[in-house]
Amino acid sequence: MSRYRLLPSPAQEAVLRDHCAHARYVWNLAVEQHAHWRLGRKSAPGYLVQCRQLTQARAEYPWLAAGSQTVQQQALRDFAQAMVAFFDRQNPAGRPRWRKAGRDEGFRIVGRGTQWDLRRTSRKVGHVWIPKAGWLRFRWSRAVPDGVKSYRVTLDSAGRWHITFAAIPEPVPGPGNGATVGIDRGVVVSAALSTGALLTAPGLVTREQKRLRRLERKLARAKRCSNRRRQLKQALARLRARETGRRKDWAEKTSTDIARRFDVIRVEDLQIKNMTRSAKGTRENPGRNVRQKCGLNRGILRSGWGLLVRRLEDKASGRVERISPAYTSQTCSGCGHRDPESRESQSRFRCRACGLQVHADVNAARNIAAGHAVTARGGDGVARPVNREPQLLVS
Numbered sequence: 400m401s402r403y404r405l406l407p408s409p410a411q412e413a414v415l416r417d418h419c420a421h422a423r424y425v426w427n428l429a430v431e432q433h434a435h436w437r438l439g440r441k442s443a444p445g446y447l448v449q450c451r452q453l454t455q456a457r458a459e460y461p462w463l464a465a466g467s468q469t470v471q472q473q474a475l476r477d478f479a480q481a482m483v484a485f486f487d488r489q490n491p492a493g494r495p496r497w498r499k500a501g502r503d504e505g506f507r508i509v510g511r512g513t514q515w516d517l518r519r520t521s522r523k524v525g526h527v528w529i530p531k532a533g534w535l536r537f538r539w540s541r542a543v544p545d546g547v548k549s550y551r552v553t554l555d556s557a558g559r560w561h562i563t564f565a566a567i568p569e570p571v572p573g574p575g576n577g578a579t580v581g582i583d584r585g586v587v588v589s590a591a592l593s594t595g596a597l598l599t600a601p602g603l604v605t606r607e608q609k610r611l612r613r614l615e616r617k618l619a620r621a622k623r624c625s626n627r628r629r630q631l632k633q634a635l636a637r638l639r640a641r642e643t644g645r646r647k648d649w650a651e652k653t654s655t656d657i658a659r660r661f662d663v664i665r666v667e668d669l670q671i672k673n674m675t676r677s678a679k680g681t682r683e684n685p686g687r688n689v690r691q692k693c694g695l696n697r698g699i700l701r702s703g704w705g706l707l708v709r710r711l712e713d714k715a716s717g718r719v720e721r722i723s724p725a726y727t728s729q730t731c732s733g734c735g736h737r738d739p740e741s742r743e744s745q746s747r748f749r750c751r752a753c754g755l756q757v758h759a760d761v762n763a764a765r766n767i768a769a770g771h772a773v774t775a776r777g778g779d780g781v782a783r784p785v786n787r788e789p790q791l792l793v794s
């Protein structure tokens with residue numbers, strides 16, 4: 400992903416703001432449709448049905464019809480993708496939420512050649528075509544990757560416009576020597592490799608965490624609709640963006656590194672979604688240890704594990720295998736003896752049979768590296784069959 404500063408004229412800016420409003424309107428309609436859906440009911444309308452509904456709505460409302468159809472359709476597509484991510488048990492994302500004016504401003508354009516195009520006019524300036532707005536200038540602050548297919552335009556809370564071009568990530572070739580690695584997801588460390596490496600996704604440093612908490616407290620006390628409140632919100636948003644940025648950067652570098660060093664990458668077939676959702680339980684069956692689980696769950700989601708696996712599947716498509724995590728933490732990776740007692744603590748494993756002592760997460764990672772795939776899936780992106788047949792791989 401590469402982001403550039405967009406420099407619209409006042410007239411163009413008005414068009415961009417309309418695009419944002421339309422995208423938000425359509426997205427929120429989709430959120431509302433799905434909010435009414437409950438388990439057991441007929442399913443909420445999918446992308447294609449929503450597209451037909453959009454066509455009808457455009458016929459009825461001139462305001463909507465005046466806008467770009469691409470912008471509106473892409474908002475539905477974004478929503479569909481957000482729902483897929485939400486329901487993906489392997490790499491869960493949050494439920495798509497309501498978009499607020501002034502907070503979530505943006506839209507996406509696809510279809511290079513028909514809907515949009517790109518040209519460089521000088522060393523520092525590029526022009527990009529945006530439907531209904533024409534050619535817009537942007538700062539050519541770094542090379543635009545080859546083969547970009549789509550872009551997203553966003554407006555931040557400070558009033559700055561940005562454009563982000565999306566290119567399909569280049570697959571990273573493996574070493575070709577059959578090297579296999581197992582990766583265990585941890586809470587304290589983000590990932591443990593069977594090679595013994597312990598990886599931690601960076602977050603905010605202590606000083607920044609303190610500042611974050613201080614700002615949150617101040618925000619809680621700030622008067623509604625005050626300038627002060629707006630400033631605090633901006634400062635908080637910047638801090639959170641910094642945290643997300645670091646994590647993304649880490650997932651990007653780590654996944655490239657792993658994809659380059661190993662031919663076969665085995666990860667736990669974790670159902671993080673279930674782990675993170677089980678705590679609250681239902682009214683009839685309230686969850687146990689809700690508080691403790693909340694803490695643990697935050698850790699899992701924060702550790703950047705889901706993001707790492709997603710990027711691995713993008714870059715090492717077809718080389719990532721899912722391994723059943725059953726007993727990987729109780730089994731000795733040296734002699735195969737299985738005993739829950741062997742796991743002495745969060746981080747310590749000492750085999751009751753052969754006495755092997757090793758970091759518990761590394762032990763699990765070694766078992767995963769030796770494991771047999773329960774499902775083998777490449778990095779596909781969106782469509783996934785609901786019932787996946789288990790595939791046993793000969794290794």
Ligand SMILES: [Zn+2]
Pocket residue numbers: 731732733734735736750751752753754755
């Ligand atoms: Zn042993």
